[in-house]
Amino acid sequence: MAKINQYHQDEKLKITFGKKEWKLLFRYVSKYGWELFFTILVIALGVLASTVSPYIMKVVFDDAIPNENYRLLFLCGGGLLAAVLVSIFVSRFRLKHLIRVGQSVIYDIRRDLFSHLQKLPLVYFDTRPQGKVLIRVTNYVNSVADMFSNILANIVLDVVSLVAVVCFMFAIDVKLTLVAMCGIPVLYAVMALLRKYQRRIRRTFNDKNSNLTAYLMESINGVKITQAFGHRRKSERTFLHLSTEVYRYWMKTVGIEFLIPMATPLISELAVCLTYFVAISAVTDSPVTVGVTIAIVNYLRRLWNPINNLANLYNQVITNMSYLERILETLSETEDIKDAPNAYPLPAVQGQVDFQNVSFFYDTEKGYVLKNLDLHVKPGEKIALVGQTGVGKTTIVNLLSRYYEIAEGSIKIDGHDIRDVTLHSLRGQIGYMLQESFLFSGTVMENIRYGRLDATDEEVIQAAKSVSAHDFIMKLKDGYQTVISEKGGSLSQGQRQLIALARTMLLDPKILILDEATASIDTETERQIIEGINRLTEGRTAFMIAHRLSTIVGADRILVLGDYNVAEEGSHEELMAKKGQYYNFYTKQTEK
């Protein structure tokens, strides 16, 4: 079993942002490439159009006004009007398309991230707090939306307008332009210096934030226990500690990030002063008109504006990259258990199950859980798995559904090795009733229908009746349409188990696994359920893990599990006659 991550431990980043990651990102964006391209093109044209206006102003100040040329003045006014209209059109265009592209990209990323999670092995979920997975799918993905709508476009635009401005400036006066641009290398040096710290500290902050989320989620899920055990104060302290950590690292992060919007105006102002100085010294030597100076200063602001913006965008890019890293890391998490390349769908199952020489361990260090297990089950046979807690009863049925990969040997259903068939066809034909009953928010009807999505209301009710759940469901406020709160919170444990059972029954599987499925159901109901199961399992293979004799005695064959392997097997009578483990187990339970 992989190392378990806890809420107070930072997760180690497993990927580096390399070529592969950029390629993946590019794929997401390129799907909307044309829309993005056209939008940016339109906006770029808009930027170019607005770049004309300082030039128009120059004409106004240098020609129109000094020469009292009214016609030229109004002509310039017309030009400005056109620029405004273009600009309004471009703004609208931009709002429409960029938001759509950005939201669509994160829609795709979230979809893929979520569906990738569905493919990951249970180990992935078992070894980390739920909150740490949750925050990636919701908050992180939301955060990077801006990256694909505004940030990306802004970078392109700022670069375009930068180039345009530089061209105009060179056209007006080469020397002054060169002077005006001398701040750029300085800025670059400053940014490079800050960048190193910024990225590292952002990552640490994200980790702390993720820890906090994990603890919060665990606290919400376990709040009843916390209250019942009077653990309140300690939980509050832990939470406060984690929040303070987040606070501390956030202040460190902004301490650096706020420097960037400070550095750029400072450098740009220096450049402006220098330009004035040079320009005015030049005024005496060779005639530089007022218009040229003003135009240069105007362009100077326009030159530094995109540079300022780029610096700020850079901040946002760094932030988003740190989220993207985590998202892409999850996306690149390997699915340990997946269909073989030439996997075929398992044909309709008859119910024969063969474990041949199966060995298994969760963790090499912890050693074998099962060793050389041989088990052959005929179609329609009902097998009871008995044994002390922790000997691996659940492991055996987990292996059958291929939640874990066996180390040696093979498991076959109707002669098909389970590793050769598709997971979908394998698990879809095995009904697995779990120890814990997980329900979803939604109606009772929807929860049962989870077992078979195309089932009619009639069939759902039939399934509920077969496990004796119908009566209590009808007593609920809205019967089958009663809305169950998140995780089935408003129902009792036994009621949840009944609904979960009905869900499995609806699937109508050829192979049925009941893992202590009736543990919290009263014996009377259990008897009815077993009758229902017996009716259903007629001619079907069933594996039952239970501690109640009433469940066990009805089995065709009882397997008593010892260390690593089957210790005893046989019918109830055979095992009783043997006076071995089962006999002891059985007599202890019935003695009065």
Added chain:
Amino acid sequence: MKRNIFSLLKGNYIKYTIIQIFVAVAAFLGLLNPVFTRTIVDDIITDGKKQLLLPVLGCMLLATVLRLGIRYICQMNLEKITQKIVLNLRRQTFRKLMELDFSYFDRHGAGEMMTQMTTDIDITRQFLAHCIYVSLENITLFFGSLLILIFYIDAKLSSMLFFVMPVVVILTVSLAKEQKEKYRRLRQVHADLNTVVGENIWAQRVVKAFVREEYENNRMAKVNEAFRQGQIDISNTSRKYLPFIQNIHGIIQLYLVVVGGIFVMKGIITLGELVMFNSMIWMITGPLSGAGFLINEAISGFASYEKLMDLMEAKPKIIDKNRSRKLETIKGKVEFKNVSLRYQNSQALRDVSFVAEQGTSVGIIGQTGSGKSSLIHLLGRFYDPDSGAVFLDDHYIKDIDLEVIRNAVATSQQEVFLFSDTVSANIAYGCPKATAEEIRQAAKYAMADEFIQKLPEGYDTVIGERGVTLSGGQKQRLALARAILKQPSVLVLDDTTSALDSETEKEIQKKLREICQDKTLFIISQKISSVKDCDQILVLQDGAVIQKGTHEELLAEEGGYYQSVYKHQYGGVING
């Protein structure tokens, strides 16, 4: 009425105001540069006073350095204040979480609460830190520039700006009105997103067992699409107003060129003044065009604050009365008098009465949903009954401090919740001060010591959330150890041993009897074998006690529920 969002600043009002004043000062310093520009153009270039150049440039730089320095300090301090508020909000909401009643959690999902405690807090802070700061900066810039323009240059030329302002205000207010509902909806979708993903992660085993990956993907697609649509809706509304607000600059510049040009030609103002005017319209239009974005941010902030307040203002119904008698400990006598309880969806208990003396044991048996666990919940006062009363040690339960009750009653549940921590920390959850020896002793009583020793790092082994790496029976024994370690006066085993094999269960019961001499013990079970030795057994049906007595008495009741269960559990075996 919802509390004012600014009340969050309580205790920081003065500091917050001072910072905002400095923000205004910094913004005002920014206004000086155009004045310098005018000096450069009018005096230095046109009139050739070159000796002024260096001092003016020096002043320009000084103003910039000052402005940026003040800004940085303001931003950092503002960040500090608002982050402290966040810290405080987190603490308060978390405390709320710890205080609220079970019935609140029955109604409110984890996804909703998650959203309130993460995203909503962040967005609220964003409002206080960023939105207010930028607004103030913008307002200063706007009015400052306006004043300079009017008094320094020309009132007639500037007067046009007064016509622009109301237009912007109208546009902004309409935008705000339209966005409000949309932001609320988006906020809801965000919570739904948390619910879908949260449930999916939590129930991965079911998803895999039923091969419902596709179904889950569709469920996700729905909220994912709703989220995208919500964002697009918001941008559509923005599209109606924002472009006009944003391009106010161009319109004013147009006015400036035509009207200002004529003014200069007519000799009303100088060329330098027009140039200065030209360089100042950025400062007037900048703040105006930012208004659209700010209002979006503000509306989003209000929507989140509203939701946050829903949680902050939720009142736990079960609270200590001030006149609580100072009862230090509870010895363990329990009495129910005509207790009835109703949940949202169904009746849980009807007119339940019984007395359990200290040191005795009570077995509770009954069908699924018959109210067994509800009865236990009342014992720890996690719910209050709708009618009737519960007494502990002959004190009315509402007169006892909650903390005293919860310290005295320990429940070991059937569905075990474990925390992602070490085994020993999980056992010591109820009493963090327990020594390693005490923890081990409790584990021994719960028959958990043996398997814990076999774990890779023994008691220091970290188990995952919900202890998914342990078997059902192992988890139940940890929960039992956790309850035992608390050394409660009333110990409740809520179907705790359902996943245990009968041998282990027997042993545990024997050990429990040893340590429960003076404790009151409640055992809820489906198995007769678990309850038959209890001093009294209650049989529940549909929330009512239908049979009450010792094992022998109940067995003697012909045709009773107890007898039929007994026959089912033993009869077939004994006779067959």
